[in-house]
Amino acid sequence: MSTPALQRIPDGVGLADYEALARERMDPQAWAYFSAFAGKGITARANVAAWDAIALWPRVLRPVADLDLTTVLFGRAWPSPLLVAPMALQQLAHPDGELATALAAAAQGVGLVLSAQSSVPMEKVIQAVRGDAGRGPLWHQLYFQEGRAATLEQVRRVEAAGFEALVLTVDASVRASRAGVVPAGTGAVPSSASLREVLQQAPTWDDIAWLRAHTRLPVLLKGILHPQDAREAARLRVDGVIVSNHGGRTLDSAPATALALPRIAEAVGDALPLLVDGGIVSGTDILKALALGARAVLVGRPVIHGLAVAGAMGVAHVLRLLSDELELSMAQCGLRRPADADLDLLQASSQ
Amino acid sequence: MSTPALQRIPDGVGLADYEALARERMDPQAWAYFSAFAGKGITARANVAAWDAIALWPRVLRPVADLDLTTVLFGRAWPSPLLVAPMALQQLAHPDGELATALAAAAQGVGLVLSAQSSVPMEKVIQAVRGDAGRGPLWHQLYFQEGRAATLEQVRRVEAAGFEALVLTVDASVRASRAGVVPAGTGAVPSSASLREVLQQAPTWDDIAWLRAHTRLPVLLKGILHPQDAREAARLRVDGVIVSNHGGRTLDSAPATALALPRIAEAVGDALPLLVDGGIVSGTDILKALALGARAVLVGRPVIHGLAVAGAMGVAHVLRLLSDELELSMAQCGLRRPADADLDLLQASSQ
Amino acid sequence: MSTPALQRIPDGVGLADYEALARERMDPQAWAYFSAFAGKGITARANVAAWDAIALWPRVLRPVADLDLTTVLFGRAWPSPLLVAPMALQQLAHPDGELATALAAAAQGVGLVLSAQSSVPMEKVIQAVRGDAGRGPLWHQLYFQEGRAATLEQVRRVEAAGFEALVLTVDASVRASRAGVVPAGTGAVPSSASLREVLQQAPTWDDIAWLRAHTRLPVLLKGILHPQDAREAARLRVDGVIVSNHGGRTLDSAPATALALPRIAEAVGDALPLLVDGGIVSGTDILKALALGARAVLVGRPVIHGLAVAGAMGVAHVLRLLSDELELSMAQCGLRRPADADLDLLQASSQ
């Protein structure tokens, strides 16, 4: 695989067009893999519907000419509160795979969470973008499935490669498929492992405490929805929590992340930064997440759609449109910084 | 009818596929019989929608490697909280009828409630499965339509056959059809009896007290929705209540069982075990029922669909998939036993 | 027009089938007239949806063998709480028109409210049914549009014909059509009268008091939705109120009658009997109305559908099916009399 070629984006394409274009261009099995959901799709649909159901109360005539998206995470300022969510096997969507995604994200000042199942080696991905001064955060996703020794080996490789945080996905030790149980970290291919074998290897809070003690990188837990779990994460001095239901791909009927986020924000306050993903497909969705207490936001499927349509150019375009929409909606709501968004934006207090 | 033949299940078939496959394969009249509902179908649709509307708040990083489905009913431990609901005339769906259903249920550790209108003699059904050490409970359903003497005769036959509990259906003394009134116990064929003739023969609470005094088997009442009726059942020392609206086939506008169950649980507390049926088609539906206070759960139409598609093999597959989904969703919610499910799973207290 | 011929009802036809059959058989303009609604149809749809949204909590094992529908209105017992709503110009639906409707209603023990715009003379209609010992109430509907003298003349004619109550429609002094304003009492044909001309002639509460003083027949007001208007009716010693929005044909956005009825019942208590119409198409709808405080219920469009399909036989069949459904649903809810229905049927108190 050489440097990604620059592909042309069809004229007049907007955010709303990418999903349909991607479906046309992708291999049906790859489309099925990226658009899959658990069960009846209750959670997958609820993710989208819950953002849509939240109102934004705009403000007028406020000075916002110096609006910018600067976002502080773990003591460092980044150009944007956006990150690309960890998604496996991106070469299924486009031959340039994660390399294209990473280049595009860096070019747009957007962060990247590289999947544990990247189809491009992590070292190759990070070398391509680490030196970019305008880039966003570079984090790496892990499962904790093979025991502490194997996990630590993976952590050391991630640290050595230069990633800036570890994102431990904790909501998908196992999930269902038609053909049987799918343990985490095996991508699209079901394993023959029994549920109980998989559960034997699943991490617990003790493993989190152990991991926290064995790396100097910030550790984020991804896949928390219950306020009590967020509180436990804070108690164990985890560095961040990503409120997520795995895009509706694990437990069908898990609450929409837009419902879980404010309850977690209420439970943990400022104890640790919160991020969120799930059903976020527009700049207004992002702004609502910020108002509900997220410090930053992960975007998943829209990025895959951009990748499938036009490789790095498609990803860059999607991320640019999302960023533009976010800026525009902030301006329309009289906000100068992401951190200025709060619940009044959604509730319009009369005082 | 000889021993059921083993039929092949088409490749890649999942729970969601059985209904459509069954519709293709069944005689249209049989399909109409099993999928019928009362009136406008308000209750039939509400049953499904009410389970779907309930959220499950998953928990992460809890030790659940020893997860199992063991369920205690009437002092005995069974492998699963699942039972097959009583459904009449199963040979309409498949020539092996109730025999196939019973064999499949026993093989999967799932209980069986044999219908009073079994198309296979009850003795033949129970002999085929009673000796299976891994089987679930074997119960028999009764109506109480012909007076005490006839009912007692039937009870004695059920006892003699070796069934382990009596399930008295109390919500369907009569129901409507286009052609007139249908008294209970006559299956798909409307009778010419007038409503008043049927009501003359309908049982009352006095009959329940009498029955309770005339058998040593546990007696469950099936078809209770109103909390006051559940309380009356407890007062009369009935052994269990099955919260049911007859799959939406009797009173259209009866509440979804997912709405009635928690109100009954609140009314009767631990006075007697509660079971539930109606619209349960997935493992997450089952888990929600357990969280709302059900000790066990009856599954109806999905079993008929499995039966119609592939006889015993189809039933076994459907029950296996349901059990797997239940285990998986319990793992995703950090639960080790069915009895660990409670309202916090649905409401996510912040404390 | 001779005595209505007895038409055959197609085999297997149930309540749910009549609307589609009627649409096939009716002249498109007649269909449009009877199925018309105001504006966007918000109220017409809400009428149906509001009944559907109300749950009935069935009761089991209660003695209901002596169930009957006897209903007392203005001091006299009638066989049923059903009446046929006043609908104009029924010969548009079938050549036998109101005569067929009246004969069928009487044969089923159902009451009749003859429209002020009957296409058959009122004397001819009442003579055909008055002597029927098993019939329901015979009431006549009036508008009050032409001033007191003209109204009194009409009242005297109604009294002389032998009708047993006056139903004054008060919600449709005027309504809109595409071609202009339609004053009450002119049926399908718009008049050229201006809105203000129509309003000049519209009755007020003073006219009601005057009318109440000028007839010994019970006077009911039809078309009341606001609790304050019901209270005013009670204050003026009106004999009954029919909660109605004219089937969604007058003010679009008027509340569904299922929403207005309980508020009116709360406002006026037992001061006068309440009746209701609007969207009632099944026995469970009728039972819900009784539980919300209605003493009796008017059915409109289903009667027209029966009339269009098979004349008197069609009306009789529709009314029989509705009555059977009502009895059946009462039995399923453990009720012996219409008056036994109360809010607990809908709310299921735990006490």
Place this chain on the structure above:
Amino acid sequence: MSTPALQRIPDGVGLADYEALARERMDPQAWAYFSAFAGKGITARANVAAWDAIALWPRVLRPVADLDLTTVLFGRAWPSPLLVAPMALQQLAHPDGELATALAAAAQGVGLVLSAQSSVPMEKVIQAVRGDAGRGPLWHQLYFQEGRAATLEQVRRVEAAGFEALVLTVDASVRASRAGVVPAGTGAVPSSASLREVLQQAPTWDDIAWLRAHTRLPVLLKGILHPQDAREAARLRVDGVIVSNHGGRTLDSAPATALALPRIAEAVGDALPLLVDGGIVSGTDILKALALGARAVLVGRPVIHGLAVAGAMGVAHVLRLLSDELELSMAQCGLRRPADADLDLLQASSQ
């Protein structure tokens, strides 16, 4: 362009028909321009749905023969509470453009808010209608995009032309398009200006105070949704507020105006007159707006539909039908004047 020709309206056309007819007759790009909405159309749909969801509780038997629509605005009585909303580039819909709209509005006693982007010069429009004794108010819309000097020049031209109030649109300093940022005042054609350049020029509350001090015309702010912004407008002695979300064309997820209006009414009381637009397509919608606290109401897309179908005659017909519906629904609710509408109409107090 000469005096608009009188076009014939197809027979039997009602309000509900104009949208479909307009779509047939308009150039697809013009149709797209006038029916555009922001993002997913959440706000555009919510506008309509929110009016539909509000009930009107009719009153009966009240004397309303002297009903009229007289409406006082800024000390002067006008024949109607209706105004045509400011819409740009009306010649895209019909060659007679704003001239036809103005003539029709004046003929119907309806007010006009001429767009800053009128395709007919403002002087030509106002000269055609100013002398009409039966006309409604003549207001002019402005953006405030080019700085104070340019704005003041435009204000002086508007004053000189004889407009009676200034409507400053404050919710659309910038909006998104597929091709980039669209600054206010540029109609359908996106500009190449960056978001930040646009925001540099956007007005603030200081500019409003300055403008208020530099004209003797009443100044209304259009595009306010947040109660705090309405309160600020009152504090600065702005003369009126138009509650608007720009027809769902700016911030997607902005609340429906039917939700924002009562909150603003509660926040500012009688401090200044409130007007509203957004999704108003029927007389009952207008009446609901009056009941929620609007003094007058702006209608947009239905006017464009009328214009596209039949020029001035189409606009006049649409406005006549809306006025007739408003009068009729007021009569049905027992109201004699627009100002008599209040919250009891929507809530039906029992007292």
